[in-house]
Amino acid sequence: MRVLLVEDDDDLSRRIAASLRTENFVVDVARNGEDAEHAGLTEIFDVAVLDLGLPKIDGVAVLKSWRSAGRSLPVLVLTARDGWPDKVAAFKAGADDYLTKPFRVEELILRLRALVRRSTGHASSQISCGDLTFDAQLGTFDLAGLPLKLTAFEWRVLSCLILRKDAIVDRRELIERVYEGDADVDSNSIEVIIARLRRKIGSDRIETERGRGYRLTDIR
């Protein structure tokens, strides 16, 4: 799950990013409205956290720009304590959720996971593929009823695949959702992660669509 974190308060931004990373999110940070607008228009994100008071372009204008360009990524807006007019403006501009500062980062994480789950079309937080189950709210995997231990990279790949179960996930999209923006990605690294996952969950479950990507399916 890749998050665009838009926040000009560096201390707050660092704290949020660190917490998100320990929960396996890939985090890209924008510190002003201009960079945020550009990133949201040109890159792939599963969800965005958008502060409203930003240098250069304010958050509501950034959101309007994304929406008028047809970008549908879920957006959680961060607002000030007494920011009722801000909230209304943000929802009118296309926000999906909000949190009022100060907030607990644990709540932010729960809300982000819920936004990603709903935006990928899942009503329930339990997503199953045969005897493999993902709890999209807690971020945990079970295999045949037992907790499945995964590295951060494995978790990112498998969560992306199970949220889009039965669909082909484009290889490039997968790379964007697994590595942080400036990471130097070896072209075989996704294959290596897929091979490790196949050893853990069974080799038939992840199909390779040659030249396109990967698909997670129930074993028939």
Ligand code: CA
């Ligand atoms: Ca701000």
